[in-house]
Amino acid sequence: MSEARNDFIPDPIRQGIARGWRIVDGATLEADRTLEADVVIVGSGAGGGVTAEILALAGLQVLVVEEGALRSSKDFKMREADAYPALYQESAARQTLDKGIKILQGRTVGGSTVVNWTSSFRTPPSTLDYWRSRFGLDGFGEQAMAPWFAMMEARLHIGDWQAAPNENNALLGRGAARLGISSGLIRRNVNGCWNLGYCGMGCPTNAKQSMLVTTIPSALDHGAQLVTRVRAERFEIEGERVQSLLCTALQPDGVAPTGRQLRLRAKHYVVAGGAINSPALLLRSNAPDPHGLLGKRTFLHPTLISAGIFPQRVDAYAGAPQTVYSDHFLHTAPIDGPLGYKLEAPPLHPVLLSTTMNGFGQDHAAMMRQFPHIQGMLALLRDGFHDDSPGGSVQLKDGAAVLDYPLNDLLWDGARRALLSMAEIQFAAGASTVRPAHETARAYASWSEARREIAALPQALHMTRVASAHVMGGCTMAGDERRGVVAPDGRYRGLANLSVHDGSLFPTSIGANPQLSIYGVTARLASGLAQELTGQPAPRPEAA
Known part of the structure; x- marks a missing residue:
């Protein structure tokens, strides 16, 4: 794409900043800060973005904290050398503990929705049936989930592709x-869509309906606050409640700390950092885990x-x-x-x-x-439907998240x-x-x-090349506390004011690209949370 196209493609991020969006860039902080909100959401990808919009529409004061930077279409140059360091976890070089599987995950405002290839599938009915029979998720069957999938399909313009396949x-x-x-x-x-083919490097025309151009701008327009280039380190927990979230500000490279810290206080907290970072945050926080389930049953689509x-x-x-x-x-x-x-x-x-x-x-x-x-x-x-396929486990190595995934x-x-x-x-x-x-x-x-x-x-191992762009599980949602650390309403068991809203909830892999599954499940959970916190039915986000 030439620089000239920047002159006629609207940039919703810059327009929103001009309207007065509340954004804090951790790389520019000159002193430690404490911020407060009704709800703090960790992560701005598929789960965090959907949750932020629904809670903000409900009138709650929402604060979204994101480890990556805020980019816009003007930053997306269709060049791999630019995109991978700027938009991906570990510069698109994240790997499992034994280096046997390469993992592609986003690390920017909008998360992996900014860099995925737009493939959208509802959760297969056979997967939902398995979750019901093995994990007690009776309320997540095909008919029960259909309205939530339909709502998010309308919101994010998910539909049949009209052009011929390349x-x-x-x-x-x-x-x-x-x-x-x-x-x-x-x-x-x-x-x-301009049918360019560079979706994995960020959409330069804003055609991809990622969280970057849909739910996050909507949440910010409704008063939410966004904190970028800030790493969520650990929750401060007293008894059965989270008191605050401690965060580290990062330099412009998004890697090295600046030395500044943030303390985020809220009535409720939502973890939505993805199925590697979410379990890791909870492990660093010594979150309750009486059955040793946290970080376990983490699945890829190898x-x-x-x-x-x-x-x-x-x-x-x-x-x-x-x-x-x-x-x-x-x-x-x-x-x-x-x-x-x-x-x-x-x-x-x-x-x-x-x-x-x-x-x-x-x-x-x-x-x-x-x-x-x-x-x-x-x-x-x-993976994940067989007794001999238990998946992997998220572990901490010097405080950082690593995924052990034996093959x-x-x-x-x-x-x-x-x-x-x-x-x-x-x-x-x-x-x-x-x-x-x-x-x-x-x-x-x-x-x-x-x-x-x-x-x-x-x-x-190391003979057959294996990769994955889909990470699921690690904070399993189940009806029985002996099967999952998260209850069917999204609440983390043992912490009264903490929820999990991302792909880490899934008890198995999906068997399909997971973004629409995350959208539908978290829309349902966020709507329930909004009603609990406000006492009013949650508003539906408008269709794109």
């Missing part, structure tokens, strides 16, 4: 069709990658990032059987591709020279099946060669060769 996605659909494998089209949360080389140009960086999917392999076994997986096509950009694929030296350079002809495919393993035989079996499925589809779509993301894999020239070789690949 070639990267179309190849997934064509290959699946030739094999008799069902596929579908992905709904997206966009309004007036994701496998396959790259197909095609005779025609694919240009996988251009056009809407994700528009085609297949759930065929989610349904080939019982939900609590061998791990199923969802197939999608990721956008490919040079840094993301080159650091994800295996190989080095001339071999790696030869692959990158074929960049315009590479089609990417992802398989997202549905066992059940997961490696799913990985092998997924790599085989993707290769078969890519060859059916016309690929000249297919190369799984695996340290000892090479480019295979036929499906028969790929089938034989992939079946023999050693599936092991």
Whole structure:
């Protein structure tokens, strides 16, 4: 995007600042401060953003604290070198404790909603049924949740994508069709999308209906206060109540402390920092955890990658990032059987591709020279529904959050099946060669060769490349206190004035991109909280 487009694309962030939004930038604080509100919300992503708007609309004084910086569309230059350090946790290099899984998470006002690829799915009914039967979440069935999903779909302009899929996605659909494998089209949360394909670097046109341009501006327009570049360190707890939240101000790089501290006081606190940072904050705070559940059952969709080389140009960086999917392999076994997986096509950009694929030296350079002809495919393993898939655990290392996520035989079996499925589809779509993301894999020239070789690949840590952009669980919500630290109303058990409103609530992975699940669940919880705190029915946010 040229600088000239800044002249005619409205910037709702700068407009709001000009209207008098109340914003404190921790990097500029010259002294320690104490701030007060009715409700303090930690995190401004999918859960925090939805909660902030609903509580502010209810007339409550809301304060949102965010570790990342406040950016706007004028900061989004469609360049990986700019976006990853500015918008992602650990400059898009966050990993599990054993370095076996790369994790992409947002770290900016709006959280991961600013950098995700806009894919929007309701929580699968089979997942909701499992939560009901195993975790006592009787009020979260398909019919009960449908109005909340519908409300957030209207609010965030979630709907069918009207343009044709780009070639990267179309190849997934064509290959699946030739094999008799069902596929579908992905709904997206966009309004007036320019079909650029750079969603992962922040939307430069404000088309993506992230929290940055929807719920956070609405909350600020209704009197909320936003505190940025401030790290939530720990809650001060007395008895069964949180008395305050202690925070550290960060320098402009968003990493090093400035030496200034903030104390945030409120009647109620909402933790919405995401499924790694939320459990970590509560662990640092020594929150009640009589059954040793806090930080446990943290789930990813462990994701496998396959790259197909095609005779025609694919240009996988251009056009809407994700528009085609297949759930065929989610349904080939019982939900609590061998791990199923969802197939999608990721956008490919040079840094993301080159650091994800295996190989080095001339071999790696030869692959990158074929960049315009590479089609990417992802398989997202549905974890958490089997006795042998307990997920990972959030731990503290020198006070910082780390995720330990052991990969066992059940997961490696799913990985092998997924790599085989993707290769078969890519060859059916016309690929000249297919190369799984695996340290000892090479480019295979036929499906028969790929089938034989992939079946023999050693599936092991640091051999098979695994990534994930979806983190769930760690503050499990359940009907029974022996199964979850959070009650079905979102309240943290043992602390009367603390709630959790983000993806850390989920008892398992979703089996689909989780943003709409977070929107729907937290809208319901926030509406209930607003009614409890005000005594009045919660207002509905207006549709986008």
